[in-house]
Amino acid sequence: MLDISKKRIVTTRKEHECFACLGSIGKGDSVISITAKQDEQHASFHLHLECNKLVAKQKIDLQHGCIIEMEIKAQQELETDGWIFRVGDVFSNPYQASHFKITKIELKAGDAPQDALIHGYRVHPKNHDQKVNDPDVFEENEHHRAWHFNDMWSPDSDK
Ligand SMILES: [Zn+2]
Structure with missing residues:
Protein backbone atom coordinates (compact mmCIF):
# COMPACT_ATOMS: atom_id res chain seq x y z
CA MET A 1 0.00 0.00 0.00
CA LEU A 2 1.19 3.40 -0.97
CA ASP A 3 0.41 6.13 1.53
CA ILE A 4 0.67 9.48 -0.23
CA SER A 5 1.66 12.31 2.06
CA LYS A 6 2.35 15.07 -0.44
CA LYS A 7 1.41 15.68 -4.06
CA ARG A 8 2.25 18.81 -6.01
CA ILE A 9 3.06 20.11 -9.46
CA VAL A 10 6.75 20.83 -10.00
CA THR A 11 9.03 21.76 -12.85
CA THR A 12 11.77 19.17 -13.08
CA ARG A 13 15.42 20.14 -12.92
CA LYS A 14 16.65 16.83 -14.26
CA GLU A 15 15.30 13.81 -16.09
CA HIS A 16 13.13 11.29 -14.31
CA GLU A 17 11.20 8.13 -14.97
CA CYS A 18 7.43 8.31 -14.66
CA PHE A 19 6.39 6.01 -11.81
CA ALA A 20 3.17 4.94 -13.54
CA CYS A 21 4.08 4.46 -17.22
CA LEU A 22 7.87 4.11 -16.80
CA GLY A 23 8.30 6.57 -19.65
CA SER A 24 10.84 9.35 -19.47
CA ILE A 25 10.20 12.78 -18.07
CA GLY A 26 12.33 15.51 -19.58
CA LYS A 27 14.20 18.30 -17.88
CA GLY A 28 12.01 21.36 -17.33
CA ASP A 29 8.71 19.47 -17.70
CA SER A 30 5.74 20.16 -15.46
CA VAL A 31 5.00 16.96 -13.60
CA ILE A 32 3.38 15.70 -10.41
CA SER A 33 5.82 15.12 -7.59
CA ILE A 34 4.69 12.66 -4.96
CA THR A 35 6.05 11.99 -1.53
CA ALA A 36 4.76 8.82 0.02
CA LYS A 37 5.36 6.04 2.46
CA GLN A 38 5.42 2.44 1.28
CA ASP A 39 5.87 -0.37 3.82
CA GLU A 40 7.22 2.15 6.32
CA GLN A 41 9.79 3.29 3.74
CA HIS A 42 9.94 6.83 2.54
CA ALA A 43 9.41 7.10 -1.22
CA SER A 44 9.29 9.95 -3.67
CA PHE A 45 8.62 9.83 -7.35
CA HIS A 46 7.27 11.69 -10.36
CA LEU A 47 4.27 11.24 -12.62
CA HIS A 48 3.40 12.73 -15.99
CA LEU A 49 0.41 15.05 -15.65
CA GLU A 50 -1.59 12.86 -18.02
CA CYS A 51 -0.59 9.68 -16.15
CA ASN A 52 -1.71 11.27 -12.90
CA LYS A 53 -5.06 12.11 -14.51
CA LEU A 54 -5.44 8.61 -15.96
CA VAL A 55 -4.71 6.95 -12.62
CA ALA A 56 -7.38 9.10 -10.98
CA LYS A 57 -9.93 8.69 -13.77
CA GLN A 58 -9.56 4.92 -14.06
CA LYS A 59 -9.21 4.48 -10.27
CA ILE A 60 -5.99 2.54 -10.76
CA ASP A 61 -3.99 1.51 -7.71
CA LEU A 62 -0.88 3.60 -7.93
CA GLN A 63 2.07 1.23 -8.23
CA HIS A 64 5.34 1.16 -10.08
CA GLY A 65 4.45 0.53 -13.74
CA CYS A 66 0.72 0.40 -13.05
CA ILE A 67 -0.20 2.04 -16.35
CA ILE A 68 1.67 -0.36 -18.59
CA GLU A 69 0.22 -3.25 -16.65
CA MET A 70 -3.28 -1.89 -16.96
CA GLU A 71 -5.78 -4.57 -17.48
CA ILE A 72 -7.16 -5.17 -20.91
ZN1 LIG B 1 3.81 8.57 -17.35
Whole structure:
Protein backbone atom coordinates (compact mmCIF):
# COMPACT_ATOMS: atom_id res chain seq x y z
CA MET A 1 0.00 0.00 0.00
CA LEU A 2 1.19 3.40 -0.97
CA ASP A 3 0.41 6.13 1.53
CA ILE A 4 0.67 9.48 -0.23
CA SER A 5 1.66 12.31 2.06
CA LYS A 6 2.35 15.07 -0.44
CA LYS A 7 1.41 15.68 -4.06
CA ARG A 8 2.25 18.81 -6.01
CA ILE A 9 3.06 20.11 -9.46
CA VAL A 10 6.75 20.83 -10.00
CA THR A 11 9.03 21.76 -12.85
CA THR A 12 11.77 19.17 -13.08
CA ARG A 13 15.42 20.14 -12.92
CA LYS A 14 16.65 16.83 -14.26
CA GLU A 15 15.30 13.81 -16.09
CA HIS A 16 13.13 11.29 -14.31
CA GLU A 17 11.20 8.13 -14.97
CA CYS A 18 7.43 8.31 -14.66
CA PHE A 19 6.39 6.01 -11.81
CA ALA A 20 3.17 4.94 -13.54
CA CYS A 21 4.08 4.46 -17.22
CA LEU A 22 7.87 4.11 -16.80
CA GLY A 23 8.30 6.57 -19.65
CA SER A 24 10.84 9.35 -19.47
CA ILE A 25 10.20 12.78 -18.07
CA GLY A 26 12.33 15.51 -19.58
CA LYS A 27 14.20 18.30 -17.88
CA GLY A 28 12.01 21.36 -17.33
CA ASP A 29 8.71 19.47 -17.70
CA SER A 30 5.74 20.16 -15.46
CA VAL A 31 5.00 16.96 -13.60
CA ILE A 32 3.38 15.70 -10.41
CA SER A 33 5.82 15.12 -7.59
CA ILE A 34 4.69 12.66 -4.96
CA THR A 35 6.05 11.99 -1.53
CA ALA A 36 4.76 8.82 0.02
CA LYS A 37 5.36 6.04 2.46
CA GLN A 38 5.42 2.44 1.28
CA ASP A 39 5.87 -0.37 3.82
CA GLU A 40 7.22 2.15 6.32
CA GLN A 41 9.79 3.29 3.74
CA HIS A 42 9.94 6.83 2.54
CA ALA A 43 9.41 7.10 -1.22
CA SER A 44 9.29 9.95 -3.67
CA PHE A 45 8.62 9.83 -7.35
CA HIS A 46 7.27 11.69 -10.36
CA LEU A 47 4.27 11.24 -12.62
CA HIS A 48 3.40 12.73 -15.99
CA LEU A 49 0.41 15.05 -15.65
CA GLU A 50 -1.59 12.86 -18.02
CA CYS A 51 -0.59 9.68 -16.15
CA ASN A 52 -1.71 11.27 -12.90
CA LYS A 53 -5.06 12.11 -14.51
CA LEU A 54 -5.44 8.61 -15.96
CA VAL A 55 -4.71 6.95 -12.62
CA ALA A 56 -7.38 9.10 -10.98
CA LYS A 57 -9.93 8.69 -13.77
CA GLN A 58 -9.56 4.92 -14.06
CA LYS A 59 -9.21 4.48 -10.27
CA ILE A 60 -5.99 2.54 -10.76
CA ASP A 61 -3.99 1.51 -7.71
CA LEU A 62 -0.88 3.60 -7.93
CA GLN A 63 2.07 1.23 -8.23
CA HIS A 64 5.34 1.16 -10.08
CA GLY A 65 4.45 0.53 -13.74
CA CYS A 66 0.72 0.40 -13.05
CA ILE A 67 -0.20 2.04 -16.35
CA ILE A 68 1.67 -0.36 -18.59
CA GLU A 69 0.22 -3.25 -16.65
CA MET A 70 -3.28 -1.89 -16.96
CA GLU A 71 -5.78 -4.57 -17.48
CA ILE A 72 -7.16 -5.17 -20.91
CA LYS A 73 -10.89 -5.46 -20.54
CA ALA A 74 -12.88 -7.82 -22.68
CA GLN A 75 -16.33 -6.57 -23.42
CA GLN A 76 -19.43 -7.70 -25.25
CA GLU A 77 -20.27 -4.41 -26.87
CA LEU A 78 -18.28 -1.38 -27.88
CA GLU A 79 -19.50 1.92 -29.18
CA THR A 80 -17.02 3.93 -31.24
CA ASP A 81 -17.26 7.13 -33.24
CA GLY A 82 -18.03 4.81 -36.16
CA TRP A 83 -19.78 1.47 -35.80
CA ILE A 84 -21.10 -0.26 -32.73
CA PHE A 85 -19.37 -3.64 -32.32
CA ARG A 86 -20.91 -6.67 -30.61
CA VAL A 87 -19.53 -10.14 -30.10
CA GLY A 88 -21.20 -12.34 -32.73
CA ASP A 89 -21.71 -9.50 -35.24
CA VAL A 90 -20.53 -10.06 -38.82
CA PHE A 91 -18.76 -7.44 -40.90
CA SER A 92 -18.07 -7.37 -44.61
CA ASN A 93 -15.57 -5.55 -46.76
CA PRO A 94 -16.15 -4.94 -50.49
CA TYR A 95 -12.59 -6.10 -51.26
CA GLN A 96 -12.72 -9.37 -49.30
CA ALA A 97 -14.47 -12.58 -50.32
CA SER A 98 -15.16 -13.79 -46.79
CA HIS A 99 -16.89 -12.02 -43.96
CA PHE A 100 -15.57 -11.43 -40.45
CA LYS A 101 -17.34 -12.65 -37.31
CA ILE A 102 -16.42 -11.00 -34.02
CA THR A 103 -15.39 -13.32 -31.17
CA LYS A 104 -13.78 -10.91 -28.74
CA ILE A 105 -13.53 -7.17 -28.14
CA GLU A 106 -10.60 -5.95 -26.06
CA LEU A 107 -10.09 -2.43 -24.84
CA LYS A 108 -7.09 -1.37 -22.82
CA ALA A 109 -7.95 0.98 -19.98
CA GLY A 110 -7.20 4.52 -21.06
CA ASP A 111 -7.38 3.76 -24.78
CA ALA A 112 -9.96 5.36 -27.03
CA PRO A 113 -12.75 3.00 -28.21
CA GLN A 114 -11.46 3.14 -31.81
CA ASP A 115 -8.15 1.64 -30.59
CA ALA A 116 -9.89 -1.46 -29.23
CA LEU A 117 -8.81 -4.80 -30.66
CA ILE A 118 -11.55 -6.68 -32.49
CA HIS A 119 -10.84 -10.42 -32.73
CA GLY A 120 -12.65 -12.86 -34.93
CA TYR A 121 -12.57 -15.36 -37.75
CA ARG A 122 -13.75 -15.56 -41.35
CA VAL A 123 -17.15 -16.93 -42.26
CA HIS A 124 -18.91 -17.75 -45.50
CA PRO A 125 -20.65 -14.64 -46.89
CA LYS A 126 -23.93 -16.51 -47.30
CA ASN A 127 -23.68 -18.61 -44.14
CA HIS A 128 -22.29 -16.91 -41.09
CA ASP A 129 -22.26 -20.17 -39.12
CA GLN A 130 -19.75 -21.64 -41.54
CA LYS A 131 -16.13 -20.88 -40.73
CA VAL A 132 -13.90 -20.58 -43.80
CA ASN A 133 -10.20 -20.36 -44.47
CA ASP A 134 -9.60 -17.27 -46.54
CA PRO A 135 -6.23 -17.55 -48.33
CA ASP A 136 -5.87 -13.77 -48.03
CA VAL A 137 -5.81 -14.00 -44.25
CA PHE A 138 -2.40 -14.89 -42.90
CA GLU A 139 -2.91 -14.59 -39.19
CA GLU A 140 -4.20 -17.51 -37.23
CA ASN A 141 -5.95 -15.24 -34.76
CA GLU A 142 -7.10 -12.38 -36.88
CA HIS A 143 -7.63 -9.07 -35.15
CA HIS A 144 -7.80 -5.45 -36.17
CA ARG A 145 -8.22 -2.13 -34.46
CA ALA A 146 -11.77 -0.84 -34.35
CA TRP A 147 -10.76 2.16 -36.49
CA HIS A 148 -9.78 -0.22 -39.28
CA PHE A 149 -13.31 -1.62 -39.28
CA ASN A 150 -14.73 1.88 -39.17
CA ASP A 151 -12.65 2.76 -42.27
CA MET A 152 -12.85 -0.42 -44.34
CA TRP A 153 -15.71 -2.64 -43.15
CA SER A 154 -19.46 -2.42 -42.68
CA PRO A 155 -21.82 -4.42 -40.50
CA ASP A 156 -23.58 -7.12 -42.48
CA SER A 157 -27.31 -6.63 -42.36
CA ASP A 158 -28.51 -9.99 -43.73
CA LYS A 159 -27.62 -12.20 -40.77
ZN1 LIG B 1 3.81 8.57 -17.35
